[in-house]
Amino acid sequence: MNRLHHPAGPLGSLVKCFWYWEGAPQTHTKERLMPNGEPAIIFNLRNDPIRIYDSGDTDRYSTFGHAVLSGAHTRSFVIDTAQQDRVVGIQFHPGGSFPFFRMPASEFENTSLPLAGLWPSTANDLREQLLAAPNLDVIFALMERCLLEQLLRPPELHPAVHYARALFCREPHATTVSRVMDKTGLSQRRFIEIFRNQIGITPKAFCRVRRFQRVLETVHRVRQIDWTEVALNCGYYDQPHFIHDFQAFSGFTPTAYHARATEHLNHVPIA
DNA sequence: TTAAGAGACATGCTAATCAG
DNA sequence: CTGATTAGCATGTCTCTTAA
Numbered sequence: 001m002n003r004l005h006h007p008a009g010p011l012g013s014l015v016k017c018f019w020y021w022e023g024a025p026q027t028h029t030k031e032r033l034m035p036n037g038e039p040a041i042i043f044n045l046r047n048d049p050i051r052i053y054d055s056g057d058t059d060r061y062s063t064f065g066h067a068v069l070s071g072a073h074t075r076s077f078v079i080d081t082a083q084q085d086r087v088v089g090i091q092f093h094p095g096g097s098f099p100f101f102r103m104p105a106s107e108f109e110n111t112s113l114p115l116a117g118l119w120p121s122t123a124n125d126l127r128e129q130l131l132a133a134p135n136l137d138v139i140f141a142l143m144e145r146c147l148l149e150q151l152l153r154p155p156e157l158h159p160a161v162h163y164a165r166a167l168f169c170r171e172p173h174a175t176t177v178s179r180v181m182d183k184t185g186l187s188q189r190r191f192i193e194i195f196r197n198q199i200g201i202t203p204k205a206f207c208r209v210r211r212f213q214r215v216l217e218t219v220h221r222v223r224q225i226d227w228t229e230v231a232l233n234c235g236y237y238d239q240p241h242f243i244h245d246f247q248a249f250s251g252f253t254p255t256a257y258h259a260r261a262t263e264h265l266n267h268v269p270i271a
Numbered sequence: 272t273t274a275a276g277a278g279a280c281a282t283g284c285t286a287a288t289c290a291g
Numbered sequence: 292c293t294g295a296t297t298a299g300c301a302t303g304t305c306t307c308t309t310a311a
Contacts, residue, residue: 239276282301
């Protein structure tokens with residue numbers, strides 16, 4: 001069973017969705033997650049702690065308790081799916097986790113941290129309540145209320161960051177950092193600092209991740225793919241550059257990714 | 272024969288650093 | 292917080308190898 005919930009009100013601009021997953025254990029035991037520059041919070045409602053594997057060496061892993069904050073990523077990472085058959089999560093918009101934590105979002109770049117360390121008095125309580133919840137509506141309501149209570153800052157991004165994010169998401173291939181920067185009226189120095197502070201990764205890195213995501217969307221559910229055409233349409237200079245970027249982000253060559261891809265374009269089963 | 276994938280290298284840009 | 296500086300990274304261009 002799989003369900004999404006989209007929040008209204010002030011959370012709407014920060015949270016992309018709340019999601020719930022429950023199902024039989026997967027036949028594969030690991031999944032490689034593609035980077036998309038969006039932070040997330042995940043609760044495992046089973047007893048096993050959450051495991052995240054070293055991106056390069058998938059025999060090494062760290063455990064994170066039952067709830068984890070995953071920061072904005074520019075690299076893929078590997079999770080354990082064997083024990084994750086009942087999981088709820090909060091998928092943020094880029095920069096959406098910023099108002100809920102004391103630290104700048106850049107502290108979470110390419111990392112995951114146990115939520116208990118960040119919300120000491122809240123994380124475990126919330127999980128207990130989620131476990132006791134009678135149905136999904138209550139689960140989503142609990143998470144929504146908890147988030148509202150955890151707001152440490154105004155629930156919006158700096159106007160320059162908001163503007164830049166929108167442009168980078170809409171046309172990652174057709175814009176440059178400096179062009180966007182000029183429009184904001186901030187100095188180069190200041191713009192990069194604020195952007196990284198709130199979104200969690202540098203503007204250029206964000207732009208490249210969004211371009212990569214556009215490729216995944218383009219080839220999603222397409223059988224016969226002309227990779228050169230995809231590369232050019234998505235704004236890559238040529239096929240070699242496209243392949244290089246694709247591997248750096250995903251850990252797969254384009255064809256290897258496509259061979260393994262499922263309906264969840266950011267989750268690729270391995271092993 | 273064709274397309275995927277890898278790599279070398281020059282040039283310009285970005286991001287981090289440092290001084291004030 | 293800002294401006295100047297600069298190392299390192301991304302891009303543009305070309306060439307080469309491998310697999311189908």
